[in-house]
Amino acid sequence: MSDATVPAHRVLGLTDAEYDLILDKLGREPNAVELSMFSLMWSEHCAYKHSKKLLGQLPTEGPYLLMGPGENAGAVDVGDGLAIAFKVESHNHPSAVEPFQGAATGVGGILRDIFAVGARPIAVLDSLRFGEPTGTRSRYLLEHAVGGIGHYGNSIGVPTVGGEIYFEPAYEQNCLVNAMALGIAPHDRLTRAAATGPGNVLVLFGALTGRDGIGGASVLASAELDEDDADKRPTVQIGDPFAEKKLLECSLELLDSDLLVSLQDLGAAGLTSSSSEMASKGGLGLDIHVDRVPLREPGMEPFEIMVSESQERMLCVVEPSKVDAVLAVCEKWETTATAIGEVTDSGHLRVLQGGEVVGDMPVPALVDDCPLYDLAPEKPATPTYPTAPRALKAADDDLQATLPELLGSANIASRRPVFEQYDWIVQSRTVRRPEEADAAVLTLPDGSAIAVSIDCSGRRVAADPYRGTVEAVFECAANLACTGAEPLGLTNCLNFGNPEKPHVAWQLTESVRGMADACRALDTPVVGGNVSLYNESGGGPIYPTPVVGLVGRLPEAARAGRLGFAQAGDAIAVIRAASPSLPASELAKLRGDALPDGLPQQDTGALRAAIELVRDAVRRGDVRSAHDVAEGGLAVALSETALAGGLGASIDLTQVGGSTCQSKPLDEQLFGEAPGTFIVSGSRELLASLKAPKGVALAVSIVGEVGGDTLSIAHTGGTLSWTLDELRTPRERGLGDLLDDATRLDD
Numbered sequence: 001m002s003d004a005t006v007p008a009h010r011v012l013g014l015t016d017a018e019y020d021l022i023l024d025k026l027g028r029e030p031n032a033v034e035l036s037m038f039s040l041m042w043s044e045h046c047a048y049k050h051s052k053k054l055l056g057q058l059p060t061e062g063p064y065l066l067m068g069p070g071e072n073a074g075a076v077d078v079g080d081g082l083a084i085a086f087k088v089e090s091h092n093h094p095s096a097v098e099p100f101q102g103a104a105t106g107v108g109g110i111l112r113d114i115f116a117v118g119a120r121p122i123a124v125l126d127s128l129r130f131g132e133p134t135g136t137r138s139r140y141l142l143e144h145a146v147g148g149i150g151h152y153g154n155s156i157g158v159p160t161v162g163g164e165i166y167f168e169p170a171y172e173q174n175c176l177v178n179a180m181a182l183g184i185a186p187h188d189r190l191t192r193a194a195a196t197g198p199g200n201v202l203v204l205f206g207a208l209t210g211r212d213g214i215g216g217a218s219v220l221a222s223a224e225l226d227e228d229d230a231d232k233r234p235t236v237q238i239g240d241p242f243a244e245k246k247l248l249e250c251s252l253e254l255l256d257s258d259l260l261v262s263l264q265d266l267g268a269a270g271l272t273s274s275s276s277e278m279a280s281k282g283g284l285g286l287d288i289h290v291d292r293v294p295l296r297e298p299g300m301e302p303f304e305i306m307v308s309e310s311q312e313r314m315l316c317v318v319e320p321s322k323v324d325a326v327l328a329v330c331e332k333w334e335t336t337a338t339a340i341g342e343v344t345d346s347g348h349l350r351v352l353q354g355g356e357v358v359g360d361m362p363v364p365a366l367v368d369d370c371p372l373y374d375l376a377p378e379k380p381a382t383p384t385y386p387t388a389p390r391a392l393k394a395a396d397d398d399l400q401a402t403l404p405e406l407l408g409s410a411n412i413a414s415r416r417p418v419f420e421q422y423d424w425i426v427q428s429r430t431v432r433r434p435e436e437a438d439a440a441v442l443t444l445p446d447g448s449a450i451a452v453s454i455d456c457s458g459r460r461v462a463a464d465p466y467r468g469t470v471e472a473v474f475e476c477a478a479n480l481a482c483t484g485a486e487p488l489g490l491t492n493c494l495n496f497g498n499p500e501k502p503h504v505a506w507q508l509t510e511s512v513r514g515m516a517d518a519c520r521a522l523d524t525p526v527v528g529g530n531v532s533l534y535n536e537s538g539g540g541p542i543y544p545t546p547v548v549g550l551v552g553r554l555p556e557a558a559r560a561g562r563l564g565f566a567q568a569g570d571a572i573a574v575i576r577a578a579s580p581s582l583p584a585s586e587l588a589k590l591r592g593d594a595l596p597d598g599l600p601q602q603d604t605g606a607l608r609a610a611i612e613l614v615r616d617a618v619r620r621g622d623v624r625s626a627h628d629v630a631e632g633g634l635a636v637a638l639s640e641t642a643l644a645g646g647l648g649a650s651i652d653l654t655q656v657g658g659s660t661c662q663s664k665p666l667d668e669q670l671f672g673e674a675p676g677t678f679i680v681s682g683s684r685e686l687l688a689s690l691k692a693p694k695g696v697a698l699a700v701s702i703v704g705e706v707g708g709d710t711l712s713i714a715h716t717g718g719t720l721s722w723t724l725d726e727l728r729t730p731r732e733r734g735l736g737d738l739l740d741d742a743t744r745l746d747d
Helices: 016-026 032-041 092-097 099-116 136-156 216-220 229-235 241-256 270-282 302-307 320-332 363-367 399-407 458-463 465-481 502-522 586-591 604-620 633-645 666-671 684-688 724-746
Strands: 065-067 074-079 082-090 120-130 160-167 176-186 201-206 262-265 285-289 313-318 337-344 348-353 356-362 430-432 440-443 449-455 486-495 526-532 545-554 571-576 625-628 649-652 677-682 699-706 710-715 718-723
Touching: 016 032, 016 356, 016 363, 032 270, 032 302, 032 348, 032 356, 032 363, 065 082, 074 486, 074 526, 074 545, 082 099, 082 449, 082 486, 082 545, 092 099, 092 136, 092 176, 099 120, 099 136, 099 176, 099 241, 099 262, 120 136, 120 241, 120 440, 120 449, 120 545, 136 160, 136 176, 136 241, 160 440, 160 449, 176 449, 176 486, 176 526, 176 545, 201 241, 201 320, 241 262, 241 313, 241 320, 262 270, 270 285, 270 302, 270 313, 270 337, 270 348, 270 363, 302 348, 302 356, 313 320, 320 337, 348 363, 356 363, 399 586, 399 633, 399 666, 399 718, 399 724, 449 465, 458 465, 458 502, 458 545, 465 486, 465 502, 465 545, 465 604, 465 625, 486 502, 502 545, 502 604, 571 604, 571 684, 586 633, 586 666, 604 625, 604 677, 625 633, 633 649, 633 666, 633 677, 633 710, 633 724, 666 710, 677 684, 684 699, 710 724, 718 724
Parallel strands: 082 526, 120 160, 285 348, 486 526, 649 710
Antiparallel strands: 065 074, 074 082, 082 176, 120 176, 201 313, 201 337, 262 313, 285 337, 348 356, 430 440, 440 449, 449 545, 486 545, 571 677, 571 699, 625 677, 649 699, 710 718
């Protein structure tokens, strides 16, 4: 298990001090089985030892909350006795090493988190980051990660209804693959993972246990990648979506039949984490007989069985009188099931082989006693990230050419070449498909609906970890508002570099503080999430990327908002809570500008007021379209709205309100970015009735009219005008052309 010159605990990722603490907890030296299990449970991936103290800042209570942090997934009440369970997780390191299986098993893992709490998965969203699409490695990772996501989700019959992709040099060596899943369940089917009842039986069901994934949580997911990362391919799991589909249906039938005491999926650290966490939550012990575990490979050692991360497996606690019924349901679904252990009152997790104890550890030592570290945050004195070279072909003063080029750029062009590989309408719940609205909308049985969005701009967080994270939360809420949805709960995936480095510790600390403040400003609890650290290599860290996923509810699915202009003759209004700025924007990136040291301060009260104004207008039917202004600024958002509806527009930029907008240069007015800006359209009379709350710095301005086949923007110096075809071609073909051009260069 280790190099002869390096102590075994170091090979497994444990420090000398941590090993000494294990000796103290056990009162002796651990054997190979115990040391392997401690290395996993005390890894960054499982213990959150560099982030757990920070996470206590996040608000975790709310009026709709049914299940919060600490369970496999969070859950919120959506009315009519139904709950929506949801969570986002990362599979970054595995995807960087083996992108197809890494991404596929990331989807499989997040789906198991959903049905482990008793919910039927109804949707997946993905949040992806790669290096520039012109790079050979980035294109390889993109192609295979997208293929893995589509393969798993499409095969299991769960629609991929939305997501995001960004391309930045900082992700060249360390791609990010975050997957979010949602499920629906009656309140009374929600299930927790705590093991209860000494004498109850532990049943393992699902796929056979093999050697795939051994060491994934400690060796791969809790350390930086290096030039030898290809050697870590054996730590990446292999997924089988068809086995997962049977596992899903089997699990839900077992719960519906009231046959289970508790249920837990096997993810990172396999049997070790699932069993010890169940025991810890129940305050009890477990005995596991590894010689009873059905194996895919002969001759597996006890430690291999306990740490294997083989996919598509579940662990449940069953009353002895119901074991035969459980096994019968599993047989019906052609799912292997075996009683492998018992719940005890010992407070220890014991591993037995042939009746002999080969591992014996106090449960609290494994789960609760890992040392938690205080970070040493320090804002860097010099820029952390190098400035990318200029990629914009248009001259800075040629704004006529700038807009089409922005629309065809990697971070703004249509994602259709990607999402067309996903099935987004299976299960027939999807009300708004990708690029029809700012958030995905799924109908509920009573005619209401939920909306879901996932978002984060790593570049803006890199410029200002606190304010960039606040922006990410409000951007996600703005997406929901454009469909008419009110946030019910938030999940997150905190993707950062090595927290032992002061500047990364500062980024993480500031980002969590910003997320906590933004959630409180929106009265939205965090229901759970994931932390992924050590996302860096010799080339440096990734951009700090705190991905945010929000779930909201709207009263009527039929009134869900759309982003495209709907009717010629409609008036167009801009609602603005903050003045736009160019630093850290998409245009600034393409111009080769350095990241700024900070972002403008936001008025969170005004941001919330803008969100609520738009949300209420959509719900009342006072607007026929609503679109959040994000990457690329106002001109890009107007283009997206016109193209989505197939209708042009005439805009008078001098009518756009805001205390400082008119004093800014024209390029900043057109392409500057800021949270809290929306474009809405509808009857002039109804738009004129939209008013900011008294005392809130929120501008509502009627600025133009829908109609024709051009987008015209009048400004103090003249008029800029583009036909829809001039805008449609780069937007629809931009990403595909970038990938094709790079392929031709390789050839």
